[in-house]
Amino acid sequence: MSKSSSLSSDKTLRRQPQQQRGKQRVEKILIAAAEVFAEAGFAAATIQQIADRANTAVGSIYQFFPDKLAIFNALFVEHLRLTECIEADFFAQKIDRPLDRGISEYIDAYAIYFEEPIPRCVVVQYYLQPIGGMETMMTDLPNLQSISYKRHANFYRQRNPNLSEAKSELLSEVAHNIVQGLVPNTLRRDEKYRQAIYAEIKDVLYGYLNPHIGDHLLPVSNQLMMCPDCQSDRIAKNGRQQGKQRYICRGCGRQFLDRYTQRGYPLEVRQRCLDLHAQGIGFREIERQTGVDCNTVINWVKSLELKSVEIEA
Numbered sequence: 001m002s003k004s005s006s007l008s009s010d011k012t013l014r015r016q017p018q019q020q021r022g023k024q025r026v027e028k029i030l031i032a033a034a035e036v037f038a039e040a041g042f043a044a045a046t047i048q049q050i051a052d053r054a055n056t057a058v059g060s061i062y063q064f065f066p067d068k069l070a071i072f073n074a075l076f077v078e079h080l081r082l083t084e085c086i087e088a089d090f091f092a093q094k095i096d097r098p099l100d101r102g103i104s105e106y107i108d109a110y111a112i113y114f115e116e117p118i119p120r121c122v123v124v125q126y127y128l129q130p131i132g133g134m135e136t137m138m139t140d141l142p143n144l145q146s147i148s149y150k151r152h153a154n155f156y157r158q159r160n161p162n163l164s165e166a167k168s169e170l171l172s173e174v175a176h177n178i179v180q181g182l183v184p185n186t187l188r189r190d191e192k193y194r195q196a197i198y199a200e201i202k203d204v205l206y207g208y209l210n211p212h213i214g215d216h217l218l219p220v221s222n223q224l225m226m227c228p229d230c231q232s233d234r235i236a237k238n239g240r241q242q243g244k245q246r247y248i249c250r251g252c253g254r255q256f257l258d259r260y261t262q263r264g265y266p267l268e269v270r271q272r273c274l275d276l277h278a279q280g281i282g283f284r285e286i287e288r289q290t291g292v293d294c295n296t297v298i299n300w301v302k303s304l305e306l307k308s309v310e311i312e313a
Helices: 020-040 047-054 058-064 068-091 099-113 117-128 141-159 165-186 191-213 267-278 283-290 294-312
Strands: 235-241 244-249 255-257
Touching: 020 047, 020 058, 020 068, 020 117, 047 058, 068 099, 068 117, 068 141, 099 165, 099 191, 117 165, 141 165, 141 191, 165 191, 267 283, 267 294, 283 294
Parallel strands: none
Antiparallel strands: 235 244, 244 255
16 A cells, blocks of 8 residues: 555655665664654654664664654554555455454454554544644545545445445445544553443444345355354365255364255145045046145145044044
8 A cells, every 4th residue: 555655655764774774773763753752742752752762873863764754654654554464464354254253353453453653653643633744745645545445345345246336435434434533532541441442343333334234145155154053154065965065064063055945845736635635536636637646645635634633522
């Protein structure tokens, strides 16, 4: 994502570190800056404080960054790169995993990520304490957000092919804003509060998205197969039987088919056979007319007669 952003490194770094030692120094400076910005705020933070935290000289920082704004924008670039990794990992997962599990894993990934100093600093500073001058260096950010919305919208349409493009993009934008609206303030509170908010976000997203992309709307070929005994989703294909896919549960060992044909004759066929018998037609003739084995018809008649006797008694 950062490759297409206006926040490219040539606008934040005075010079690119060529050696591994230089790259490690820049990384150390960025982490130190994130911690200082988070503690003191961007306006109050100084280059000297960042240098002290990074255990380096002020001149070493100026070798790479012209000012604090350049440092913060470098942090933003790194934030975009890391969030792209989270997004890529999410979309690499199976499309048919249960919606509640997918939402939970998605939010948990970000919850862990935001415990790190760089994303915590960037999100809190950008959303709650805007920095003057940033807007001129982030002209491409709306386009990046639009790309993210469309990616999630496409994911929604894969889960529900009947979902329109316009509706899926609206769902995606609202879901994003739910997260972006709650997370920044959450990061300034204690861990217990953060975990409570993350749990609420999961519930809100599931309630909002389930009617549109819930498991019941998955295409038949993508619906998650569950074991009928232990309800495990650890299912593997196990050959075919009479044209139907057979599965085996890796949890309990139960073997089953993807679908079952209803056994027995429809009620209307049974009633027709009984009506023909009541008209005095023989069992063999009923078999020829209906295709139902005469022995089956005999059993139906006996069963009916037995019920009649029980009722009279």
